[in-house]
Amino acid sequence: MKNIFINLKRFEVARSLGGLCDVDSPEKWITGLMGECIKLGLGTVADTQLSFLLPEALIIPAVNILKKFPMEETIAISIGCQGVHREDIKIGGNFGAFTTTLPATAAKAIGCEWAMIGHSEERRNMQSIMEAGLHKSKDSYADIVSDTVNQLMNKEVLCALNTGLKVLYCVGETAEEKGNGSFEEQMPQIKAVLKKQLEIGLTGAGCELNNNNVVIGYEPIWAIGPGKTPPDKEYIAYVSRLIKDTVKELYGFEIPVVYGGGLKEENAAMIASIDTIDGGLVALTRFSGQIGFYMEDLKKIIEKYIQVNEKKGG
Template sequence: MRDIFINLKRFDVPREKGGVCPSEQPGKWIEGVMKDSVELGIGSFPDVNVVYFVPEALILPAQEALGCFPAERRGRLSVGCQSVFRDNIKKGKNFGAFTTNLPAASAYQMGCRWSIIGHSEERRDKQEIIGAFQPDWNQNESSREKCAAAVDGLINREVLSAMEQGMDVLLCMGETAEERGGGSMEEQQDRVRAVLSAQFTRGLKGVADYLPKRKVAIGYEPIWAIGPGKTPPGEEYISYVSSMIKRIVREQFGFEIPVVYGGGLKEENAEMLGGIESVDGGLVALTRFSGEIGFFTEDLKKIVEKYLSGNRKGETA
């Protein structure tokens, strides 16, 4: 099974107001995206799971639009949420004191069965909060390690909250430019391995208790390569890191884990990524990066098709 995830970030705000939604009515726009996805057969690719992660305001209109189609037409197409709070609503305990936060129970009630957790933007937010109370967190390696451990601990609580509620999780992790360091790829490998291994050890703690009933996938984000003007990693680097992730998780936790490329699955790299044996899918943000920048459902279909064509080539190589 391959996993294609789409993170629709701030598509709940129109472009004229600073967001990226091309419509003044984001709710209507997401309904159109869901309808087009079904009609284009995006959920009907063999052995491909497709999940849209949408802002909280768009969850219900997206779910309602999907619900207008019978299950056989929806296929493996579903809607998930953008992270959950680290604590949850529980019967006989905390029933609702979660103002501004999205508990897993609320997301589940809205029909979400997947959540993206630990995205680099979420990690940066938590890091900034810690930095506000500990201004010296970046002064030395020891302080940075303590901050990273604290962030990973919070992320882990979110993962466990989602899985306990009955949700599957895409757990994102990756290394920054500073953590990767300079030099050749061989010189960088030990540093990257150490950073990711620490993130796995802390982020996946307790996850095995929910397997195999629930599912967790790793979204590998090379944070140093994300953004305008950045050079993305090549096939050799992605192959090394994704293989290393699987090996470390197997050795530390004793289970197999799917790894998807979280640095941006797009039309330009889809075939290449599909040909890497240790990559099990990808994370899409936008589908067009020039001209009318944004997300277009017909482009997503092309991306999935190219990814699968690379996958077939890899199988016959």
């Protein structure tokens, strides 16, 4: 099974307000998008799961529009949230005092099947808050802040899994963590950073790792953004193998790894050709002209990925 995740970030904001959406109504946009997805046949792609990771306000209309189609036309589509809180609603415990946050139980109740945890934007936000609170130099507390972020991610992972959500757990190294020098010289630092994120972040996940309930999303944080050079095939193959081997070493299970640096039409064939990669994470589908997310472009990305994957027998 290949996993294609679509992170729609805040793409529902209209262009007139500074966003990327061609429709003024977020609800109209997401219902139209999901309807188009099904009509393009993406709900029936063999051996592939498409998981849309949505802002909270878009989840219910997305779930409802899927219910209007026959199940056989939507079998490959699932809906997820972009994160859950590190505490949760419990019978006999906190009944729902979670202002501004999304508990895993609430996400599950409105129709989510997946939760994305540890996306680079979430990690960066948490890290910046902690560094501001320390009133010390960033370098002095880098390890403490990094470990604390990983521990918070772990609480979120466990809340999601305990509620019955599946988890896309994102890991990746920054430019500072990768360090300077040749790729060979950087390998030890990359391994140390990713091992810590996996070891701390997945603590207590147990047999969930063996039930396809956790997928690792690898984000080369140092390469994400305008003007950045993405990693080549050798780099991605090394890191994805490293992640698989590390999880096997720490927890005894094989685990799927998807490329989270941005699966797009230009790199879909290359990503699909890597044996240790099991899918990808899509955000924008068009990076020139009228940039944004377009379902017809998503179809092209998926078709390119599947075409190469089928040739290699994946």
